[in-house]
Amino acid sequence: MNYNSYWTDRGFPWEHDPGPPKNLSWARLFSETPNYRGISKVVFNREKFRWHFGPMYYRGRLKKNQVKILIIGQEGAQDESLSHRSFTGGTGGRMQYFLNILGINYHYLFLNTFVYPIFGQYSSNDLKWLAQNEKSPIAKHRFEIFDYVLKKNEVDLVVAVGLAAKETVKNWIISRGGTVPDGTANLSTATGSFLDPKTKIVGVLHPGGASKGGNIGRIIQSFQDAIDNINQWISNDSSWLPVDNGMARDLSIPYKYSKSPIPFRDFALGTCWRLGRQSTSSNRRDSQRSIQLFSKGGKYRPTETLVYNGLSNGSADGYSQDPDDYPYEPPVQDHEGFDQGPPDAFTKLIMGGKNGYEWPDFNALGVTSHHSLGYICSFRGRPDQCKVLILADQQSHDDLFTMRALTGNSGQKMQAFLKSAGIMESYCIIRTLPVDTLDLSFAKRKSIIDNAQVNKVLTAIMNKVLNYNDTRIILTFGSLAKYAWEQMNVNTSRPVIHLKSWSQSAAKADWQTGLQQLQQKIYGKDKTPTWQYDGERVQIPRYDLPYGVLRWQGSGGDRSQRAKKSNGKWSPYYYKWFVPDWVYDLQPEPISSSEQADIQNLP
Numbered sequence: 001m002n003y004n005s006y007w008t009d010r011g012f013p014w015e016h017d018p019g020p021p022k023n024l025s026w027a028r029l030f031s032e033t034p035n036y037r038g039i040s041k042v043v044f045n046r047e048k049f050r051w052h053f054g055p056m057y058y059r060g061r062l063k064k065n066q067v068k069i070l071i072i073g074q075e076g077a078q079d080e081s082l083s084h085r086s087f088t089g090g091t092g093g094r095m096q097y098f099l100n101i102l103g104i105n106y107h108y109l110f111l112n113t114f115v116y117p118i119f120g121q122y123s124s125n126d127l128k129w130l131a132q133n134e135k136s137p138i139a140k141h142r143f144e145i146f147d148y149v150l151k152k153n154e155v156d157l158v159v160a161v162g163l164a165a166k167e168t169v170k171n172w173i174i175s176r177g178g179t180v181p182d183g184t185a186n187l188s189t190a191t192g193s194f195l196d197p198k199t200k201i202v203g204v205l206h207p208g209g210a211s212k213g214g215n216i217g218r219i220i221q222s223f224q225d226a227i228d229n230i231n232q233w234i235s236n237d238s239s240w241l242p243v244d245n246g247m248a249r250d251l252s253i254p255y256k257y258s259k260s261p262i263p264f265r266d267f268a269l270g271t272c273w274r275l276g277r278q279s280t281s282s283n284r285r286d287s288q289r290s291i292q293l294f295s296k297g298g299k300y301r302p303t304e305t306l307v308y309n310g311l312s313n314g315s316a317d318g319y320s321q322d323p324d325d326y327p328y329e330p331p332v333q334d335h336e337g338f339d340q341g342p343p344d345a346f347t348k349l350i351m352g353g354k355n356g357y358e359w360p361d362f363n364a365l366g367v368t369s370h371h372s373l374g375y376i377c378s379f380r381g382r383p384d385q386c387k388v389l390i391l392a393d394q395q396s397h398d399d400l401f402t403m404r405a406l407t408g409n410s411g412q413k414m415q416a417f418l419k420s421a422g423i424m425e426s427y428c429i430i431r432t433l434p435v436d437t438l439d440l441s442f443a444k445r446k447s448i449i450d451n452a453q454v455n456k457v458l459t460a461i462m463n464k465v466l467n468y469n470d471t472r473i474i475l476t477f478g479s480l481a482k483y484a485w486e487q488m489n490v491n492t493s494r495p496v497i498h499l500k501s502w503s504q505s506a507a508k509a510d511w512q513t514g515l516q517q518l519q520q521k522i523y524g525k526d527k528t529p530t531w532q533y534d535g536e537r538v539q540i541p542r543y544d545l546p547y548g549v550l551r552w553q554g555s556g557g558d559r560s561q562r563a564k565k566s567n568g569k570w571s572p573y574y575y576k577w578f579v580p581d582w583v584y585d586l587q588p589e590p591i592s593s594s595e596q597a598d599i600q601n602l603p
Contacts, residue, residue: 002361003352007271014351016086016269018340019547020062029055030452031335034137034595035395036112036116037588042599043126043191047588048119052288054328054550055115059088059266064462067153068241069105070146073123074164075114078282078291082401082577083267083275084330084548086110093259093278094207096163098223100260101251102157102230109149115141124152131164132171135601137594139171140470144426146172147361155196156241156540157230162189162206167456169201181415188229198240200233205256210507216257224255226298226438231589268546269341270377271353272404277372283352285426290578291398292563295370298573301580303397306567306574314556314580318537327552327583331542339404339545344346346383350461351375352434357460360453362435366444369436369562370572373400378431380404380411380544383465387426387523388418391462391485393478393501394431394438396562401577402553405431409557410502412537417511420533421518422525422590424544428465432458436562439570449484460489472523477501493520508535556580 007013020026033055040048053199058075061067071087079089087095087110113131122128130136149155160169166184174181178194180187184203186255192199205222209215231251233240243249262276274295275283282293283300296301322333331337341347352375363371369383376399381390396408406414418427433454437445448454465471476482476496478501485496499514500507515531540554553559563574590600 002206003022003359003374005445006277006372006374007264008261010252010276011265012351012353013264013585014269014348014353015263015265016271016341016347017266018171019268019338020239022336022340023149024062024064026058026062027335029148030055030308031332032141033329035137035589035591036114036142038591039137039595039599041588042591042596043130045448048127049116050119050284050288051116051328052584053291053577054084054330054548056080056084056086056112057115057375058090059085059110059262061106062260063108064152065154066107066162067149069099069104069109069159070149070155071099071108071110071158071161072165072169073110073112075112075117077280078278078284079275079408081117082282082291082293084272084546085267086102086112088267088276089280090259090261090278091161091206091208091518092140092262092276094257094311095159096262096278097258098159098204099258100247101227101249102241103243103247103249105247105263109147111142111145113168114138115489125408128167132167133601135598137598140598142168143172143175147176155199158192158195158199158201159226160203162204166203169203173201174210174411177460179547187503188226200230200240201594207286220255220257224595227251227521230405231438234360236422254313255306264317268403268548269347270546272400273374273393274372282524283577285320286578289581289584290576293575293577295573296372297370298571300575304571306571307566308561308563308576313577314559316556316580316581316582318416318539319555320539322551326589327586328550330548330550334542337542338549339544341546342379342383342394346379346464348428349464350377350379350434352457356459357457358453359434359457360451362433362448363455365448365451366440367435367437368439368570368572373436375434376405376431377403378434379429380406380540381428382425383428384468384470385426386428386465386468386471387473388421388423388428388473388475389465390414390429390475390477391481392426392431393480394428394436394477395478395501395503396558397436397438397562398554398558400436400575402540404540404544405429405440407540407545407554408559409537412555412557413502413535413539415540416536416538417533418468419527419538420515422527422529425541426470426524426526428463430458430461432478440564445480446483449480449487455487460482462488466490466494470494473497473518473521475499479504496503523557552580552583556582587595
């Protein structure tokens with residue numbers, strides 16, 4: 001099967017969300033998330049939130065005047081934890097279908113009542129207080145975010161999905177001076193004009209309720225009622241809620257319980273294609289310790305025995321953070337320190353989108369990992385500001401979850417090596433192949449490199465970086481990278497230094513020799529080099545990783561594994577992402593004095 005068969009109704013994988021615009025306040029607002037764990041400990045005397053894989057803040061548009069519809073839900077789940085975006089699993093697919101019915105496929109924004117998933121049900125009184133009381137630090141922070149949506153957009157429609165969201169929207173309207181005469185039973189009668197002059201409001205039952213014994217007929221009717229209200233409002237004012245470019249709508253067609261895939265442009269570049277496919281593609285395992293991702297050939301509850309070789313416990317060796325950061329959240333202090341993605345032309349090329357330079361069918365070439373997982377984004381760094389260009393072999397499975405190349409243990413050691421050479425930012429790392437080949441023999445990997453189309457694309461990628469004219473030195477890490485370089489038709493006089501990958505024997509001595517060779521070369525340094533490397537590792541810089549990636553990701557060694565079957569053979573279908581021990585064992589941080597003052601008002 002062709003890889004692009006998984007692009008249907010999703011756009012193209014080189015389309016992506018760069019993260020919060022750096023000229024607006026979104027990243028700062030998200031970074032001001034209250035201390036969910038500490039508050040939970042004080043209020044409940046236990047963990048009420050699934051914190052291990054971090055928060056998920058949004059999905060959709062964050063630029064000014066790009067939101068026509070604001071969708072508010074309760075919380076995210078494991079697919080959202082993997083993608084660092086809201087509404088990306090089964091419920092996300094249901095709501096995407098609803099948006100398509102309305103003729104909207106771009107101008108929307110998804111937010112949640114809680115940015116962390118909850119344990120148990122929303123119905124407990126204490127949890128409702130945290131969600132809805134105007135004194136709750138969680139509610140106050142959420143309303144600041146909602147109000148900022150209104151400040152930067154003319155919102156036509158607010159959609160509340162499920163009870164928690166309905167109560168959230170009701171209290172938001174009241175906080176702005178509006179009224180909700182019919183309560184959560186019928187939000188369409190609320191005074192939405194207190195949000196924005198043209199704003200209308202609807203509430204729907206949570207579409208995920210059907211899988212939990214809910215009455216699917218009631219769910220369908222709630223969506224039909226919302227559509228009927230919207231249709232009437234459009235009849236009253238034809239300028240309200242215009243369709244997006246290229247879209248059409250016919251609200252006379254009865255609603256059916258269905259779902260649609262989520263566009264690639266809603267995700268960070270390199271997000272696994274399984275996420276956003278319109279259904280759930282992962283599940284939590286090992287007492288919140290891991291999330292298992294499964295491909296099209298896999299199952300939510302696999303019946304076969306899967307073996308992971310230990311938990312890759314990891315350590316805090318090489319980890320560092322700024323004051324006020326939590327390891328299980330994106331950076332707080334340096335909240336704008338993330339990678340928005342490379343130049344568009346490079347993005348399209350590396351993701352196989354340039355005409356004539358498409359990646360081939362890797363499974364036909366011998367790759368065993370299922371093609372529904374797609375291509376990883378096989379670069380890291382700054383291709384247009386690159387003094388040192390690196391071609392490197394895959395060394396772990398972490399890249400599948402971090403969305404950038406060489407982010408596991410070997411990548412962290414490579415980062416320390418570059419630091420020793422005075423290179424902190426002026427590099428670009430290209431992975432030899434954009435798919436998982438760790439299970440293949442060296443001979444098989446060489447045969448893939450020998451494929452004419454693979455060679456053509458890889459050569460074009462290297463030439464593209466070199467054509468930016470900043471590169472002074474080329475490094476290869478690993479035997480396959482060295483072989484690939486030798487097969488490429490790259491016309492350059494720049495010096496090339498071949499180094500072992502960290503997994504090869506005597507790599508440390510080889511890298512020290514490489515530093516001595518680099519010392520003789522002329523290139524601009526980002527800092528004063530030490531020219532000494534002793535096997536240490538440092539965490540992957542946050543400016544190399546997309547928005548939403550957690551502080552602990554890209555540190556502590558390898559954090560991901562591919563499953564093996566009980567017969568010892570690699571499974572094509574399953575991968576796991578593990579929280580390191582030192583993070584898993586962390587106790588909640590104390591709450592702030594302002595948070596303490598707020599929760600004193602708990603009824």
